[in-house]
Amino acid sequence: MAKEKNTKNTAEPKFPLIYLVPLIAVLAIIPLIVHMYKYDTGLTKYASFQGPSTTYDFFLHSKMTWLLFILALCIFILAYMIFAAEIPAVWNKQLLPLVIYCALTFISALASTDIGYSFSGIYEQFESVWILMGYGILVYYAFYVISSEAALKRLMPWFVGGIVVMGVIGILQALSHDLYSYRWFQKLFIVPSNATQNFKFKFNFEPGRVYLSLYNPNYVGFYVALVVPVLLALLLHTKKILFKIGYGLLALVMLFCLFASQSRAGIVALIISCFIMLLCMRRVFLKNWLVTTITIGLVAVVFIGVNVMNHGILIDRMKSMFSTSAETHPLESILTGEDVTVTYNKQTLHITTTTDDDENTTFTLKDSSNKNVAYSEKEDSIVITDTRFPFTLTAINEQKFKGFGVKIDDKTWYFSNRLKQGDSRYYAKGAGSSLVLLTNHEKSLKFLEEHYHFANMRGYIWARTLPLLKKYFFLGSGPDTFTIAFPNDDFVGLYNSGHDQEIISRPHCMYLQIAVQTGVPSLIAFLIFFGWYIISSLRLYWKQSYESYMSKIGVGILASVIGYLILALTNDSCIAVSPIFWVLTGIGLAINRQLKKASVHAS
Template sequence: MRPIAEKLKEKLYALPIVLIAAVVPMIVRYKKIELSEVVASYWTRDYNTDFFSYYKMIFLLGFSLLALISFYIYFKKEAGKRLKKTAYYYPIFIYLIMILLATFFSKAQLTSLQGFPDRYEGMPVLIAYLLITVITINLFNKKEQFEFLLKALLTSAVIIAIIGLSQFFGYDFFQNVLGQKLILPGKEFAELSTAMDFRFAGRNILFATFYNPNYAGSYFSMLLMLSIVLYFFAENKKRLFLLFIASGFIFAAWLGSLSRAGILGAMISTLIVAVILNKRIFKKYKKLLVLFFLFIVIFSLMDIYTAGSLRKEFLSLGAETELAFQGEKTEIEELKSENSYLKFYTAAEKLRFGFDSEAANNLYVLNEDDQRLELSLTKNEEKKQTNQKNQEAEFMSFVNPDLAAYKFRVIENSDPENKNKILELKYANKSGSFIYNSKLKGFFIIGMRNNIYPLEEVEGLGFEGKEMLASKRGYIWSRTLPLIKEKPLLGYGPDTYAIFFPQHDVVGKFKYFNNPKVIVDKPHNMYLQIGFNTGLISLAAVIILFGIYFVRNLKLYFNSEFENYYRQIGLALLAAFIAYAVAGFFNDSVVSVAPVFWIILGLAVAVELRLKNHSGRGGERI
């Protein structure tokens, strides 16, 4: 048995990595950041009020520096100044070089260094991911170190899950006094506490400490698979009970995120793990049935609470798969300015909006037979009760009940020298403001930050007729691929997606997002994100890194008897890796979740190397 002092020293070496895995995801704190002129032009205002990313980035970099110092001491005193031998370093090194080159040659270098608002995943953060991976591979060697990190990670996950479930059930921890005091500065507490609201359109959905439910889905799918596999192998009654409870909380939070990417990631991971374990599952079927029963109870209670929304979310996966093959077209087929008309063509009707001096509000609408449609004012009692001096015009609609989806009004410009008119048009859940320029005799549309854009189509690549796929990701991907094609080697620089995405594609935004003012700041695909930010060489390096790990470990565990600790946690780490890697096809890399994944990958490689180095020596020591 090794001395307690030696065990303590090994844990101290690992402590910075443990802090990154367990503490960084929990950090939520208000920060107001003034934006540069360039970045502000791609944001909703000249500053950003961040709660969920900025301080995570700061602490990640700080803990990474501590990890580097800790590893340097370990490298000199304990490791004999030698790194573990592995081919994994090659793709990691290539990715590192491409990050540096992409930043150096980026046209948005400041953003590449600092990161974009609400994300802050610039060059230093990407380098930190790779640094902590290499350090974890080399630093973790003893069971006590692995246990230290896994216990801290699962404890953190349960705390985050409880915070998330408070949101799901309508009692958001961050909305009560204690939660607000933890995340708001004292000087501005009174002002900020009354205005703070993180809710997602009143739905029963959680975002935990990640802001976006999709990121919560990626995180909890990864931790769910980790906890389930560890539970499967647990023999000690106390460990079994604690993993049972942890799995229940994490499962509930995984459900509550309503993230289809997270659902898909965990489902595919479960399938692969089941194939690996094969007949061994039946040897411990009672243990799994107990956990499965717990999951059924949790699912049923949460589904009843949400009036069936959980079932709908799971069933929608089948519908999404069907749409992937069949395609789903947007309701609007054409939106353009032509011959002084606003052409608004759908599959059901082809309308043209125009102005003349004889029509009510100077507005008239023609159908495809060039017939003027009869208009009527929409009753709006709320408007009549207001005492506004400059009361806006009431909405109009069509007399024809078949066109009930349309509502519109004309807003006159108060400037007598400017005769432009604004047509505010609502169609179903879509809404846009179109400016008619009398001099140019054409329509323009108001986009992000109230800038005015021409009604022009933007180049797309692929996903034609499938733009609505995966919650409109098809549209985003179709606009991302042409940009990657233009700069395939180095990309545009870390975290610069929002700056170089065609934000002027207001027609596409109106069609697919229902709002031309929305800012697209991420590709909703981790792999496209890497290819866009740092080029296809870096993407190839990451895919090779992931591919080598997956294939090697699939072979390593496929015929394993899982007779010792390292093989058991190795499979748990593989399960977590698969869940995150699959979810990455629909979710982005973010500073809230990615550090945990890269540490898990580092742990998994450390386990793999240990198992290979001890093979043929009478088995691995526990």
């Protein structure tokens, strides 16, 4: 009995839960928050902005608010642990590029094209400078707090609990029973009590498509890529059969959600990251070859099942992921100024108008040789009879708009030189009452210019984003200002690429997002930080025997980080999932530190 008592006394004490609260909140709670927020975008001051003046947010602003609170809590707990509890601060030279990245981000915010948005967050983003720098705080906090296996073991069940809740939400959405579509759930959790009694909303996702609580189905790919490798690591470590079954089923549920979200990039990224994990843990997987074979078989069954449920859409989308033929667009450009200049099938038409006192409009049409272009008059419009320009023009003399419309193919474009006092130039009509001067925009890579629909219509966005790097090379346009920096006044490009009536608020590539918003030097610092982490981790985990809990979780987190970074080639940083990525990175660094320390002691 005495011996038993002594064993209990020497057992490792539980790690204080209070220190883990910020990490638990980021990994398991904040991603689940969905709450209505009504706000004024403030962007109508920009003529090219085609969005609403007042709108609603459900997925991002509430997450931002709570994350800011958690970041403040991180700073408070760090101060307490270092100065009051006298737990020494820790440092690793690998953190230096991250410090440089955060410093450049803050300098970029001070030099921002719109400093207000850089510090408060913008429409459809809400990743202000405080959030971007906060990611660095999360990395350091996790690196500092996860100082032992006991800390990691106490944190992981909370993370798994959050994944379980996400899994339930995802299964219901896949089965066309989206919780967020139910009025009782909206009133209970989403719509604030001061909203109108009859307020109703519906998210624009087709039944059966999974988006979880993450704003967009694409971010389901991010989430699953982050959690599945960790679940596999837990499955491989536990000796209890019920836990093995539980982790295995939860991983399959996450894969089911991924397939039902139709995130093709998520599937590719997860395959690559899990393959890297398999290579690092090759001896473990070979030792457990039966479990490995069964797992691969079950994944294939889930994929086929979801594909059949959705009438073959998964395989069709995978086939078309990067297959696109070169495009030609008859409408090449529209320029406004002294006249309206339309280039169509390499032929140029110049349009000017005169309006008499009785508001009768006369059109003058000239080609590139300054020759008159023939047309015939109808009751309320004119039709160009010259076959080079199959357009219809209509004069508009209404109280809200005085100008004319030009119907080209399936779209009517509106212009006026009568709505700005003292300015006789022609403007294109944008959203609401906005008037936009249409100018030439710098071209990009030839391939992208000929493949606007490449990578699910990202080709055009990348084509217009790359030229921005020259303008914003050193300090960027400022955190959260991509919407302002992007040429949303390229009406013809937006039309030809299928983005007509849209606001391009993100480049659909995290690396371009960083380069444009906070500058190319900040992107270099970012890449050095993660490149250093990945290379040092691969060296560490290639030689591991994987007998310890920390080594298995560490390689799982490495796979998660790699999967996220691959996905970031075609998706942006988003406050819905990015905090999880940064926390896992900090935990990964902490585990690496502990494993290296243990290796030194062992030798």
